[in-house]
Amino acid sequence: MVSADTRPRRRADAERSITRIVSAARECLSRDPDATMDDIAKVAGVGRMTVYGHFRTRPELVEAALGEALRAGELTLAGVDLTGDARQAMNRLLASSWSLVAESAALLSAAQRVLPEGRLRELHTGAADRVQQLIGRGQDDGAFRTDLPVTWLVNAVQYILHGAAEEIRLGRLDPVRASGVVTATVQSILAVPAGGTGLPQR
Amino acid sequence: MVSADTRPRRRADAERSITRIVSAARECLSRDPDATMDDIAKVAGVGRMTVYGHFRTRPELVEAALGEALRAGELTLAGVDLTGDARQAMNRLLASSWSLVAESAALLSAAQRVLPEGRLRELHTGAADRVQQLIGRGQDDGAFRTDLPVTWLVNAVQYILHGAAEEIRLGRLDPVRASGVVTATVQSILAVPAGGTGLPQR
DNA sequence: TCTATCTCGTACGGGAATGTACGAGATAGC
DNA sequence: GCTATCTCGTACATTCCCGTACGAGATAGA
Structure with a gap:
């Protein structure tokens, strides 16, 4: 419905x-959100004019880049076995x-x-x-903690991933070890706390 | 050496x-890094001209805002008892x-x-x-994990704090519960893993 | 080979933000 | 009350980027 041949045809x-x-847009924009059309070109x-030949406005290009990345993400996600022990599944996913x-x-x-909020x-x-x-x-399975809201956990994981990517970019994290570091950190965040975190149980 | 009266005097x-x-700069810039001089004014x-009367350029103002925030941070930090059990100290700090x-x-x-890298x-x-x-x-005390690099742990905590602030801003996290959520998450990240995170020991 | 398509340079207009110049009016501090 | 200082509006130059217009040349595809 999106990528198919709604256009007459293309060379x-x-x-x-x-x-x-x-x-290029994916690469540039994920490094610098303000990347210019010229940078990307x-x-x-x-x-630059070739870019405008295919994407009328910058937002249009941003949306295309995001869409592609998300599609790639979903594709990978679909290829991962998410059944069985949730911890293991999360490890595979990461x-x-x-x-x-x-x-x-x-x-x-x-x-x-x-982009407008809704579109996003x-x-x-x-x-x-x-x-x-x-x-x-x-x-539900008791594999992950329930003392924190799900939405927070999801986003906390996101922020950790984002951070790890940034640390690599800044040369403060070894790309080779990154995968292990990320996995260990995320597991810690999601794990059921041992019981002595010093917090009221709520 | 910075804020003292190096200038002749001021009314x-x-x-x-x-x-x-x-x-105002602290407020605006921490919400939107691209905040305009006019916004801040x-x-x-x-x-706007008054702003330029005191800060010749935007970078100069940004530096001032950052400096003030960091100074406030250090002041608070200095007022927190960091001795004793590291976990408790971290809780107090947070x-x-x-x-x-x-x-x-x-x-x-x-x-x-x-700002130039060095200055920052x-x-x-x-x-x-x-x-x-x-x-x-x-x-060293055995209170926190040692299977991950210190620099990573420090930055991971930073990313979590940053994320929590953002979640509040987006209305996805209750400001009242935020403190507890942050504390619990950070403790989980720093805690010595129970032993079954599914990772090789390094 | 022939043509529709694509590439892409130059040039231009518009908008937004930075920083400068000038100056009139308010006010703190003596 | 005098004066140096401060406020702050208008106006302007500059820069940067977006997006449009035009068009000449390359090339895929039949």
Whole structure:
């Protein structure tokens, strides 16, 4: 309904350009939410005018980039076995897609500034919901803590992923160890507290 | 060495204006890193030209705002008893200053875009170092985990605080419960893992 | 080979933000 | 009450980016 041939038809080189542009947009925008059309064009290796040939406005391009990232995320998500022990499932999920999820989060915050609120929710729902479902199921199974709101847990995980991506970018976290670090941190956040965290049980 | 009277002298009303401007800058910039000089002036209740009367450039104002926030943070930090059980100390620290630390983090990311790298480290060192020391001490005492790098733990805590502030801003987290939620989450991140996180021991 | 499509440079208009210049009026502080 | 200081509006130059217009040249695809 989106990517199919609603347009009359396109030449192969145009298709290739679009791919490169969207890919460049993902890269640039997830690093700098204010990346310029010109920046993106340069990274894509095309002229700025070519970009405008395919995307009329900047918001349109941002949406395309976000959409692609989310689609990729959902695809990966769909390929991960989320059944069985929730902890193990979360580990599998993180191992295969944490950096991708982090990228989506960065793009999401970039999109937040240029897309209408509704449009954003519309695109993002689905990807996030499935993570929330997994965490929710883990809570029901007794694998994950229930003393904190689900929405907080979901977002806390997001922030950790986002942070890890940033730390790598700043050279403060070894990319090789990152996956393990992320997994360990997330598990700690979701785990049922031992009982002595010093907090009232609420 | 910074705030003292290196300037010839200032009238009382000017002093008042500066205070309001810096305060407004802290508020605006921690909410939107791209806040305009005009935005800040409006919030401060003064004209834009008055702002320029005291801060020649935007980076100068950003630095002032960040500096003030960090100074406030250090002041609070200095008032917290960090001795004794590291877990309890961390709880005390978070209880009395988590939102302030979160604000500093937001300002920090705003400053990252307009201040030279060195200047930023220069200002920020001190505040962050003390948190790092506390976590390091906790590790030595066996209160906190040692399977993850200290720098990561410090930053993970920062990201969680930042995230909590954002969640409140978006109305997804009850401000009243926030303190407890933050404390519980941070304790989980720092705690020595029970032993079954599913990760190789490093 | 022929044509519709695509690339992409130059040039232009518009908007927003920064920072400067000037100056008239208010006021703190002596 | 005098004066240096401060406030702050208007106006302007500059810069940066977006988006449009035009068009010449390359190329895919038949």
